[in-house]
Amino acid sequence: MYLEVKGVSVFYDRAVVLNNVSLSLNRGELVGLVGPNGAGKSTFLRTIAGLVKWEKDTLKGTRLGKIHIEGSVIFDGEEMMSVAAHKIARKGLILCPERGRPFREMTVRENLKAGAYSCKNRDLIGENLETVYRLFPVLKKRINQTSGTLSGGERTMLSIGRALMSQAKLLLIDEPSTGIAPKVKEDLFERIKSIHGLEISILLVEQDVSFAFGLASRNYVMSHGKIIAEGSVDEIMGDELLRQTYLGL
Numbered sequence: 001m002y003l004e005v006k007g008v009s010v011f012y013d014r015a016v017v018l019n020n021v022s023l024s025l026n027r028g029e030l031v032g033l034v035g036p037n038g039a040g041k042s043t044f045l046r047t048i049a050g051l052v053k054w055e056k057d058t059l060k061g062t063r064l065g066k067i068h069i070e071g072s073v074i075f076d077g078e079e080m081m082s083v084a085a086h087k088i089a090r091k092g093l094i095l096c097p098e099r100g101r102p103f104r105e106m107t108v109r110e111n112l113k114a115g116a117y118s119c120k121n122r123d124l125i126g127e128n129l130e131t132v133y134r135l136f137p138v139l140k141k142r143i144n145q146t147s148g149t150l151s152g153g154e155r156t157m158l159s160i161g162r163a164l165m166s167q168a169k170l171l172l173i174d175e176p177s178t179g180i181a182p183k184v185k186e187d188l189f190e191r192i193k194s195i196h197g198l199e200i201s202i203l204l205v206e207q208d209v210s211f212a213f214g215l216a217s218r219n220y221v222m223s224h225g226k227i228i229a230e231g232s233v234d235e236i237m238g239d240e241l242l243r244q245t246y247l248g249l
Contacts, residue, residue, distance in 0.1 A: 002027035002201055003048075003093075003170060006072040010040075010047055010225075013065030017043050019225040021071070023203075025170075030202040032216030034209050035246060040225040041205045042098060045172045048073050048203075049095040050085030075170065090118050092169030096159040098178055104148030108139055111147050111158055115165030125165070131198075132161040135191055153184035157191065170201040177208045189214060209247050213237075221246055 003025040010018040018040050025031045033041055046052050047069065056067040073080040075093050083091075102111045112132060116125045133140040136157040142150060147158060156176050163171055176192065177185045185208075192215060196202055206212035212219060213233045221229040221236060223246050229236060236242055 001025065001074070002029070002076060003203065004072075004074045005048065006074070008044070008047055008071030008073065009069070010043055010052055011068040015065070017225055018047065021222070021225070021227055023220055023227065025201060025203055028199050028201055029218070030196045030204065030216050032212035032219035033203065033205045033222060034207070034212050034219055035222035037207055039222045041207075041222055042174055044222070045095055045174050045203070045205055048080070049093065049172060050080065050083060050088045051095070053081070054085045089166060092167055093172070094163040094166050094168040094170070095172045096156075096163050096174060096176070098175040099152060099155060102147035102150070102155055102158050102162070104146070106147055107144050108147055108150070108158060109143045111162055112139070112165050115162035117166075119165075119167060124167075128165050128167070132164050135164075135194055136161055151180075151184075152178070153180040153188060156180065156188065160191075160195070164195070164200075168200055170203065171195070172203050172205075174205045175207060176204070177206060177211045185211065 001024045005021060005023045008018055008021045009016070021044060033044070035041055043052065052067060053069060056069060071081070075091065080088055103114065106114070112129060116128065119125055138154060139157060139161055142154065147155065150158065160171070160173065173192070176188055180188065189211060192202070204212055204216060218232060219236055220227050221242060228246065229239065229242055
């Protein structure tokens with residue numbers, strides 16, 4: 001397994017955010033994680049990327065209380081739970097957060113170059129930049145535009161482009177279709193397919209089930225911090241209780 005998550009739990013004081021979550025992904029695979037809003041999907045991605053651990057160590061808790069984490073995250077044969085978030089990113093496991101979250105005062109070009117901060121090979125940086133422009137032509141048009149003025153879809157594309165500048169091997173993409181127009185969503189769908197075609201592994205979190213199921217052949221369903229189902233699109237869609245109760249279909 002390229003990514004293997006075993007028994008991950010996250011507690012804010014006594015509040016259980018993730019409860020014994022396990023998930024696996026093979027090298028080159030695109031796997032979907034779907035479920036209702038508030039299921040714990042974003043916290044799960046942040047835990048894999050080392051950011052919840054960073055909050056625990058740096059902030060000594062949140063407004064909800066102290067953070068406690070259990071479980072194991074193995075990426076490319078190496079345990080990540082003891083590795084700092086910035087070192088996890090340097091290994092190629094990159095989080096693309098919901099709504100992109102670019103450095104708003106910086107231009108598109110500056111945001112992309114920030115993604116290449118740890119890369120010292122100028123030729124490789126140039127190659128990656130051309131790949132980003134090819135995948136997202138709109139970013140090339142907006143190259144000198146301040147990122148805070150971009151549309152929601154453009155911010156999402158910038159987030160993914162910035163991850164590609166970081167030599168991403170596994171992308172954790174969080175709710176890419178949130179708040180964007182249907183036409184932009186269709187375009188983004190095709191762009192993510194193209195990125196997967198570059199043999200980059202992807203774990204895609206989505207609330208829009210049709211978006212996730214159209215991309216991922218294998219999916220997990222999360223509710224109330226637990227994985228409640230795993231399977232192919234046909235297997236999940238064939239379960240009437242899952243469709244109606246957890247997926248709203």
